[in-house]
Each structure stands twice: as structure tokens, then as C-alpha cells.
Amino acid sequence: MRNDTYQMLDPTAELSPVIRERLAPPADLSNATVGLLCISKERSEEFLDSVEAALSQRGIRVARFAKPTHTKPAPEEVVQAIVERCDVVVEGLAD
């Protein structure tokens, strides 16, 4: 008598949509640190180099990170390093 779909009943007041909204982007990056996460696919570094140059030109702090391989999720230490140091993150480059 197994349910085909595992379901949970919503314990909340249901004031927010079932599909969660994305976090709103920050209004201002002037005091933020922007992480640039290279997924280690071809041309990723070149793409992020140009993003870094554009941000630095505007006086925005940048920190660079890289996944060892684009075939797997980022290792926890990379995720934690981004959380520790950055306010927002740009991930690239995929196809």
C-alpha cells in the first residue's frame, strides 16, 4: 500500500508559494565581496577573468574559487570558503 509519491503536508500558514522564490539580488555591491566560482570547464577561467576585470574596474572586491571538476558538485570546503568570504557568487562557465 505504498504511496506512489512521498508527500508532506505543509505545516505553515501557506503564505509563501510551494516553489520557493529565489533570493532577491542585492541592491548595491559597493561593500560586497563577489565570489567567482570557476567550474573548471573549458574557457571558464577566461570568462571569469573578464568578469573580474569588469567588477574591479567598478571598485568591487572579488575572490576567486574553483571546483576541481565540472563533473561533480563543489566540495564542501569550497562551498564553505565562499560562504565565509563572499556576499554573492557568480558561477561559470557552463556551455
Place this chain on the structure above:
Amino acid sequence: MELIAVVKRDCETCGLVVPVLGTLAGQCTLTVYSQDDPTFPEPLGGARDDTSLEQSYHRNIEIVPTLIRLEDGKEQARTEGWNRGEWETVSGAAALGPELPASQPGCGSRSQEPGMPERLALRFGARHFTSRRIDVEALDDPIELAYDRGWTDGLPIVPPTPLRVARMLAGTGLAPDAIVGRLPPNLIECTVEKVAINAVMAGCRPEYLPVLLGCVAAALKPEFSMHGLLATLWFSGPVFIVNGPIAKRIGMNAEGNALGQGNRANSTIGRAFQLLIRNVGGGVPGEIDRSVLGNPGKVGFCFAEDERDPAWAPLNVSRGAAPGTSSVTAFHGDGVQAVGAQASRHAEELCRSLAMALWAVGHPKLSRFSNAILAISPDHWNIFKAEGWGRTDVEDGLKHALKRPRSEIVRGVGGVAEGVEPGDPDELLDKFHEGGLVIVRAGGPGGLLSAVIGGWSAQRNPQQVQIVTEEIRG
């Protein structure tokens, strides 16, 4: 006329009546349903397959075998188990099963196995939920999903599946769509169904649900000021004290480690209430919950009073409940402060010793600033009892011991700026408002120890913030 028989192979009486079913099949229209094996009974060529229990559920079968007579599709009579006279009455046939004993009781229907009625009610549409359903995809962990959605207090929750919630709702006679009140801070109408969902998540058993509903009723009384308790900078959260027979019925702990971990009811009822405030009310730490430090009891704080000694009047009775009533008392409490009054041997002296600890509540130089719970352990209670003291004597003794002259606690005295306003230096000031010290018996033997649970600073306004005792109903 049409006959229906519901049987299962795993029932000796069902096997016994097989020849009778064969006789009836030869005389009228007979439909046999088997709950566990459609090849049974073999002499009849098997039965209709009711392993899904759909027929058994819709026909409300409690015992097998059950024989039902229908006229124009409507049930006219039924009999359970085997009784020759009753089977003859229901079927209209004569001389049934002459080789059988006159009667033999049947077995329980599979549709009545533990947890099965709720499962079948869900499966066949008799139990509806108004809460929306959140799909958990095959690769998702439901507990992680609950974290991601912000449903938890930091500890894992039990996933509130429809079946678990249906079983939880069996713990109350209230309708799932009944409104229990508006939960702060967002003043959201809260249904019994939402209470049950959060009770599942906290780890409650269905029989705890009436206590949890009592907690909700008490905390939502305007005089309790739940919104303010949530929003305060102070340490406090709701503390629930359970009195009456329900505490023993659901296995609450009033004895050793009563204020600590290890008892499911104590640990989950208070937690379920706090999850309701979070999930339905929208009260989240760092948002509306502005507590500077909080306290570990804000995960959930609920315990029962030790009522075993008739020489001690239970808290709820002292607050107006009839003896034998199950009640919950809601208090605005902080963490536990230990009192090691181990040299005391006499009642009045013990009061003075306990009073010194109680003066520390809120601040040692403040009077009528906040309330407190004093949980008296068995060994301290024995000192009072040996001198013939009961609840009112302990209350009076402590009230007397809790007076201090203004000169000792006025602002600036002792090099401490905090203190009471200047005034008559000889005036004796009370530590607590009238009724502001809640005394309960709890704990295990072996130590001359008691516990103080300090109260919320807003209790200094007793017209606005009050301790509430509420009867526990269904």
C-alpha cells in the same frame, strides 16, 4: 435478496463456516470477499479479492466472518462470527451447519489492525486535508527538505506525511478544520489540522494532542500575551505545567530529571507548540523573536507536577480547577536555576534559604519585577511535610521570607546602580506580585535541591501579563 460474506484465511472461524457458505451459495446470490487470500475458500472456487480492504472499509467490517443481507443493494442485517441462529435469521436459510458447534467467535478484521483505519480513510477518500501537499522527489531527503523550507527549530523533524497526520488527528475528537485561535505574531487562524501537522513534526504521539491543544488554548488567552513573549528581548519562552490524570495516562515525567531530557511527552509537547508559533504564526528568531540570549527551554519546555502525595494540593487545583481535572498552566519562563539548600532541616529556615535564591530572579535588587516557578524536590518537600505544612503554608512561608527592606535593595546600594526606586528605607518590599510565585512539586529523591525558573520581565505588569491555567479537553 443478496448475501455478502467477508472472510480471511487466517481465521479459524472463517474456515469453520466454509461448508455453510457452500450451502448458502447453492440457495441464493452470495458474494464472498477474502481479506488476505482470494484463493480461499477453495471449495467455493475462491473469493473476490479484498486484500486492498476497500470492501471491508466501506462496509465497516470489524469481525470476520461477517454475513450481511442486502435488499435492493441496501444492508438489512448482519452478523459477526459464527452463530447458527443468527446466520439463519440473516440468511433466511434453515438448518445451517448441523455438524458445527452452535456458535464460535470470529477474528478481528484486517481493516481494524492498528493504524489501518487511518490508512484506509486516506486511501479511500474519507480523510481530506486542506493543507497543501509538498512533493518529496525520489532523490530528496524529506528531513533536509524541511530544513531548507525553514520548518524546523534547528533539530530534525518527523516528516508530516498524510498518514502520520491522519493518525495524529485520531488523538482528538475535534474536527480538523476547527479553528483553535489566531497564532501570533502574524495572527494566523490556526486549524486543528495545522496543530496535528506540527505535532507530528515535533515527535508527539496522538494521545499527546489534547495536551498540546490545551497549551495552545492557554497561550492564546489575551492575558497570556503570547505575542509579547515571542517578541521580547528577555530570555523567556512558554513553559507548560501539566496537572491531572492525563499526565500519567500519556506517560509524562514529573519525577527524576522532570525538567530535563529523556521523556517523549515532556520533550515533544512544548516543542510542538514552539513549531506552531514558528510555522503558522511566523515567529522566527532574529525576526519577530528579538530575544537577546534566549534559553534552551525555548526549543520546548513542558513537564508534569508530581501529584502522588495527597498532602500537597496540585497547582491547577490551587488555581481553581476541580480536583481530578486535567489542566495545563502556561507560564513565561527562563532557564533553570539550581538551588542547593542542603543544610536546611526545618520548614521556616528552608523558606529563608529558598527565598535567597528566588531574590536573584530578574535581578537581586528588583521587587515585583518578574514572576517565578519554584519546583520543590521530594527531599525538600519532606522537610515541609514533617512539620505538617501543605501548599498554602509553603506559599505563606515563602511570601514572608521574600520580604526585604527597601534600604537593602535601593538603587546604588552595594555599589550597584540597579535597584528599586528610593522611598521609605524601612518599607518591606515583596519579591513577587501576589500569585506571581508558582510553586510545584517535581523531581526525584536523593538531594536537598529545588529549582527556580525565572519569569519574563513584562510580568511586572500583572494586568497585562498573566499566568493562565486551562482545562485540557478533547
